[in-house]
Amino acid sequence: MLSASILPLNLLLQVIxxxxxxxxxxNQTGMLPVGALLESIVLVIAVxxxxxxxxxxxxxxxxxxxxxxxxxxxxxxxxxxxFLGFAxxxxxxxxxxxxxxNLEVVYVMLVPLLLFFAINFIIGRLGSHWAxxxxxxxxxxxxxxxxxxxPVALAIAVAAFPDTPLIALALVIGPLIELPILxxxxxxxxxxxxxxxx
Numbered sequence: 001m002l003s004a005s006i007l008p009l010n011l012l013l014q015v016i017x018x019x020x021x022x023x024x025x026x027n028q029t030g031m032l033p034v035g036a037l038l039e040s041i042v043l044v045i046a047v048x049x050x051x052x053x054x055x056x057x058x059x060x061x062x063x064x065x066x067x068x069x070x071x072x073x074x075x076x077x078x079x080x081x082x083f084l085g086f087a088x089x090x091x092x093x094x095x096x097x098x099x100x101x102n103l104e105v106v107y108v109m110l111v112p113l114l115l116f117f118a119i120n121f122i123i124g125r126l127g128s129h130w131a132x133x134x135x136x137x138x139x140x141x142x143x144x145x146x147x148x149x150x151p152v153a154l155a156i157a158v159a160a161f162p163d164t165p166l167i168a169l170a171l172v173i174g175p176l177i178e179l180p181i182l183x184x185x186x187x188x189x190x191x192x193x194x195x196x197x198x
Contacts, residue, residue, distance in 0.1 A: 006144050011045070088175045098169045109173055117181045120145045121188075139189045146182055 059068035092099065099106075124145040128138030 006141065010144055010147070084179075088179075099173075102169060105169055106173055106176070110177065113174065113177045114181075117146055117178070117185075121181075121185055135193050139193075142189060143182065143185060146178070146185055 055072075056068065059065065059072065121142055124142035125138070128141045133141060
């Protein structure tokens with residue numbers, strides 16, 4: 001599927017462009033420590049990938065492919081929202097004091113973030129139309145361009161700028177806006193699919 005192939009590109013661009021965004025939006029510069037970057041990538045991407053692949057191989061080699069496909073995969077698919085909520089809760093727990101002391105940052109960030117998501121959604125839809133993607137790939141492109149990999153960005157920003165809690169706070173506020181926007185975008189895409197079928 002298209003989203004699986006462009007997600008690593010999305011993550012790579014976010015990591016590369018993080019210093020540019022920090023300079024543009026926060027008027028701060030800094031280099032990302034290579035160690036912190038590698039640690040974040042290993043913890044957030046490589047470890048879950050290795051565990052998932054190992055679990056799949058163990059289940060398939062032990063002759064429990066039916067159990068894997070009929071019980072384990074559906075369980076993990078339905079638990080994704082739980083794990084996403086847990087990740088967001090952990091992000092808020094780590095920066096809760098800063099958030100409470102700087103609530104005005106939420107209001108300052110609201111309009112730029114809403115514009116960011118609206119522009120990305122429109123560009124994604126126009127790009128999928130221009131590339132003549134089918135509905136599934138076009139929806140994947142639109143939703144992947146909206147998803148920002150917040151936990152990875154937060155880990156990198158906190159490691160790179162430990163003395164600047166407002167940068168981490170900005171990344172924590174993102175999911176507050178991102179999740180409802182993704183839900184709205186999904187609804188819009190499903191309605192568009194319904195119109196295509198009629």
